[in-house]
Amino acid sequence: MSRIAFQGTEGAYSEEASLKTFPGSTAIGLPTFHQVFSAVSNGEFEFGVVPVENTTAGIINQTYDLLLETDLHVVGEIVLKVEHCLLAPPGTRMEDLKRVISHPQGLAQCDGFIARYKLEAEPVYDTAGAARELAEHPRPGLAAIASRRAAERYGLQILAEGIQDFSGNYTRFFVLSREDLPRREGPYKTSVVFTTRHRPGELLAALQAFADQGINLTKLESRPRRDPDRPFSPIFYADFEGHAEDAGPSQALLVLLRRASFVKVLGSYPAVTSWGFVGQRTSATPEV
Numbered sequence: 001m002s003r004i005a006f007q008g009t010e011g012a013y014s015e016e017a018s019l020k021t022f023p024g025s026t027a028i029g030l031p032t033f034h035q036v037f038s039a040v041s042n043g044e045f046e047f048g049v050v051p052v053e054n055t056t057a058g059i060i061n062q063t064y065d066l067l068l069e070t071d072l073h074v075v076g077e078i079v080l081k082v083e084h085c086l087l088a089p090p091g092t093r094m095e096d097l098k099r100v101i102s103h104p105q106g107l108a109q110c111d112g113f114i115a116r117y118k119l120e121a122e123p124v125y126d127t128a129g130a131a132r133e134l135a136e137h138p139r140p141g142l143a144a145i146a147s148r149r150a151a152e153r154y155g156l157q158i159l160a161e162g163i164q165d166f167s168g169n170y171t172r173f174f175v176l177s178r179e180d181l182p183r184r185e186g187p188y189k190t191s192v193v194f195t196t197r198h199r200p201g202e203l204l205a206a207l208q209a210f211a212d213q214g215i216n217l218t219k220l221e222s223r224p225r226r227d228p229d230r231p232f233s234p235i236f237y238a239d240f241e242g243h244a245e246d247a248g249p250s251q252a253l254l255v256l257l258r259r260a261s262f263v264k265v266l267g268s269y270p271a272v273t274s275w276g277f278v279g280q281r282t283s284a285t286p287e288v
C-alpha cells in the first residue's frame with residue numbers, strides 16, 4: 001500500500017485528489033509544501049500530490065519553485081473539480097458572518113462570493129485546516145471556505161455550496177516520486193523548465209523546435225527567476241503532448257538543449273485526456 005504525502009489537513013482537496021487516484025492508499029497531510037517535497041525526496045513517502053494550477057486562480061507559485069529546487073520526478077497529473085462550501089458552527093446564520101478563513105487559493109476562487117457578502121477574507125495554510133480551526137475555536141462572525149468532506153469531518157454546518165466564482169473550477173495536481181515509473185500505454189505529457197539567452201527571438205527559436213516536430217504545447221508559464229543579479233529575467237515552464245523519449249519530443253528537446261541556457265525535464269506522465277475522467281481513477285493515472 002502506497003504512502004502519499006499532501007500539503008494540508010484531513011479533508012483537504014489534495015487529500016481527495018490523492019485518495020481518488022490511489023484508492024486504498026494512506027494519504028497523510030503535512031503542514032507545508034517544503035515538507036511534502038522533502039518527505040518524498042528522503043523516501044519517507046512513495047508519492048507526493050501537490051496542486052500546480054487552478055482554472056480560476058492560476059498557478060501555485062510555490063509548487064513551481066520547489067519543482068525547480070528538487071530532483072523529484074513528475075509521474076502523474078490529476079484534475080479535480082473543486083466545489084467550495086461556506087462552513088460555520090451549527091446554528092450560525094448567514095447574516096451573522098463578518099470574516100472568512102481559507103487557503104489563499106480557496107479565497108481567490110470565491111472572490112466574488114466574499115465581496116457580495118462583504119466578508120473580510122483571512123488566509124490560512126489550507127482549506128480543511130481552516131475548517132478544523134473553526135470547529136475547535138469557534139468565534140462569533142467567523143466562517144471557513146472548504147470542502148463538503150471537511151464539513152463532515154469537523155462537524156460544521158454548510159451555509160452555502162458551490163460558492164466558487166466559476167462552476168468549471170478545476171485544480172490540476174502533480175504526482176511526485178523519487179523514482180520514475182515504468183512507461184504505460186496511452187497518451188503522455190511532459191513538463192519542462194527552461195531559460196533562454198536574453199536576445200531577440202530566443203524564446204521563439206526554442207519553441208520552434210516543437211512546432212517543427214508537430215508537438216502540441218499544452219502550457220507555457222513564465223516566472224521571474226530567483227537570481228539576485230538578474231531580477232525579473234524569466235524562467236519558462238512548458239508542458240507538451242508526448243513522452244520525452246518519443247522520437248519527435250526527444251528531437252525537439254535536443255534543439256531546446258542547444259538553444260536554451262538551462263533545461264530541466266520535470267517528467268513524462270500519463271495525460272488526463274478527458275474532462276470526464278476528472279477526479280476518477282482512470283487508465284491514465286499512475287498505478288500503485
Ligand SMILES: O=C(O)C(=O)C[C@]1(C(=O)O)C=C[C@@H](O)C=C1
Nearest residue numbers: 012013014051103105126127171
Ligand atoms: O487547501 C486545500 O484543500 C488544498 O488542497 C490546496 C489547494 C491549492 O493549493 O490550490 C488545492 C485545491 C484548491 O484549489 C484549493 C486549495
